[in-house]
Amino acid sequence: MCELLGMSANTPTDLCFSVTGLTRRGGGTGPHKDGWGVAFYEGKGLRLFHDVEPCATSPIAEFVGKLPIKSKTAICHIRQANVGNINLSNTHPFVRELWGRNWVFAHNGQIPNFTRRVGMYEAVGDTDSEELFCDIMNQVRQNLPRDAMPAQLTDTLVSLAQEYARQGVFNCLLSNGDWLFSFCSTKMASITRRAPFGPACLKDVEVNIDFAAETAPDDVVSIIATEPLTHDEDWDIYERGEWKLWQHGEVIAGGKTDVPVHAAEATMTAPAGMPVDAKA
Secondary structure (H helix, E strand, C coil), X not given: CCEEXXXXXXXXXXXXXHHHHHHCCECCCCECXXXXXXXXXXXXXXXXXXXXXXXXXXXXXXXXXXXXXXEEEEEEEECCCCCCCCCHHHCCCEEEEECCEEEEEEEECCCCCCCCCCCCCCCCCCCHHHHHHHHHHHHHHHHCCCCCCHHHHHHHHHHHHHHHHCCCCCEEEEECCCCEEEECCCCCEEEEEECCCCEEEECCCCCEEEHHXXXXXXXXXXXXXXXXXXXCCCCEECCCCEEEEEECCEEEEEEECCCXXXXXXXXXXXXXXXXXXXCC
């Protein structure tokens, strides 16, 4: 099963601490060794890094983990895939342009035999995840106006997410740089850090940070991850079918929709070392 990491902040913030924790799960403390990627928004621009090497030992991941790229919105993904080729075209996050913005998507889960509807967006690789992203982009482009407000956009995204989650496991992060949409089919957690800031320690590696020394009093930084990255902070655990729309570090909309339990979930959550049939 892959893992997701997202950030929404009200001021440009580096993701070094969280990336350091997540990358240890890519072949170190976790089995997600089949590639990784991260996208940092800078205005409408995008810094994008992809690698097919395990991120726990990837020189590129080590470089990115030390690089203080500051962004208000970022999405990261580490991949575990027993089905589907291990190559750059199958490495998340995926990017497409719509209405003059870069839209970034990362998926955790599996939807067997998914077939996207006809539209201008097509997959480059051979994962169900990219097919899902293209379907989202086609549906948004075909059914919403260019100047769609967040409420209109959210209605469409939630409806699509529920549709996908009825077919399989669909945890996702999606952003156009202005907002960040998160949907939980099986597993997701989040934390919002604001004043008074305190210390934190990563779960997967002995790294500590004192956020009070790294932040300003008005900073608001929210981290969304498949599983909590620290062991000494109070993370909010999403419920099945829960979704949130983030902007500037705050939840500006949220809710919960009905999502069924799938037999495939038992396979996807198997202990390390057991086979996992996942294309994501």
